[in-house]
Amino acid sequence: MAYQTLQTEVRDRIMLITINRPEKLNALNNTVMEELDLAIEEVLSRDDIAGAIVTGSGDKAFVAGADIAGFQQLSVDEARALSIKGQALFASIEQASKPFLAAVNGFALGGGCELAMACHLRMASTRARFGQPEINLGLIPGYGGTQRLPRLVGLTRALHLMLTGEMITAEQAKAYGLVWDVVAPEELLPASMTLMQKIVSGPPHAIRHILHCAYLFDAGQQAGYAAEAQAFSECFATADAREGIQAFLEKRKPRFQGK
Numbered sequence: 076m077a078y079q080t081l082q083t084e085v086r087d088r089i090m091l092i093t094i095n096r097p098e099k100l101n102a103l104n105n106t107v108m109e110e111l112d113l114a115i116e117e118v119l120s121r122d123d124i125a126g127a128i129v130t131g132s133g134d135k136a137f138v139a140g141a142d143i144a145g146f147q148q149l150s151v152d153e154a155r156a157l158s159i160k161g162q163a164l165f166a167s168i169e170q171a172s173k174p175f176l177a178a179v180n181g182f183a184l185g186g187g188c189e190l191a192m193a194c195h196l197r198m199a200s201t202r203a204r205f206g207q208p209e210i211n212l213g214l215i216p217g218y219g220g221t222q223r224l225p226r227l228v229g230l231t232r233a234l235h236l237m238l239t240g241e242m243i244t245a246e247q248a249k250a251y252g253l254v255w256d257v258v259a260p261e262e263l264l265p266a267s268m269t270l271m272q273k274i275v276s277g278p279p280h281a282i283r284h285i286l287h288c289a290y291l292f293d294a295g296q297q298a299g300y301a302a303e304a305q306a307f308s309e310c311f312a313t314a315d316a317r318e319g320i321q322a323f324l325e326k327r328k329p330r331f332q333g334k
């Protein structure tokens with residue numbers, strides 16, 4: 076299938092999905108999200124595909140977040156719908172019966188970090204940077220980050236990252252257990268392919284059961300996702316979020332006033 080914002084190719088039963096908006100650091104706009112949904116469906120429905128690797132185009136970014144330009148006119152109700160849509164999209168990766176690996180080649184910020192966290196496995200290049208900088212916009216993570224980050228790195232580190240908006244390096248991400256390994260940029264795709272080939276050479280039914288069972292402890296977390304979508308949308312009623320989003324687009328520091 077041909078996509079506008081994704082490049083896809085299948086090699087040795089692995090679909091390589093490259094998010095391809097390098098001029099906007101592969102930020103997730105509506106088209107990217109809709110096409111990711113279709114690509115996930117393609118991976119799941121095609122018998123000749125056993126798993127997928129998700130990466131970003133260019134050498135700068137994996138995904139630098141949700142597209143902030145699309146946030147400017149967002150009402151509270153639209154923000155809630157967007158959060159629920161992003162959560163559902165990333166849940167469909169997490170709940171997939173075939174393994175997804177994020178090959179993080181650069182900035183994985185906001186929705187980009189959330190996308191990487193929704194994948195079952197993560198490899199990083201030395202150029203990768205991870206963070207949840209939504210606080211700088213007067214917002215919070217809205218595509219599952221408030222739930223997945225504490226689970227993957229622990230509450231202390233997750234709260235620090237979400238409350239400060241600070242970025243961490245690939246090596247720190249490895250030390251935190253957020254990624255499996257860090258390799259040179261030119262090694263990222265070969266190393267990711269090698270790992271995925273090893274995995275998909277195994278028995279598909281056992282792979283499917285492991286992927287299913289490993290997330291079952293999450294069953295009680297639906298309330299967390301609902302609270303996140305509600306809180307994310309409420310941010311859009313604040314002057315601080317309007318200021319944070321506008322300041323980013325105008326390339327200046329935000330002036331938050333607590334309103």
Ligand code: COA
Nearest residue numbers: 098099100102139140141142143144182184185186208209
């Ligand atoms: N949404 C929309 N556009 C984005 C974007 C995003 N999340 N991240 C980057 N871009 C755009 C920039 O606006 C810029 O577009 P322009 O060339 O048309 O002005 C282009 O991508 C390149 O980004 P730029 O900021 O110039 O690169 P940089 O190297 O100076 O900084 C970052 C890189 C990642 C630190 C910076 O782009 C950034 O902070 N991005 C936003 C991260 C974020 O807050 N994500 C969470 C969103 S909820």
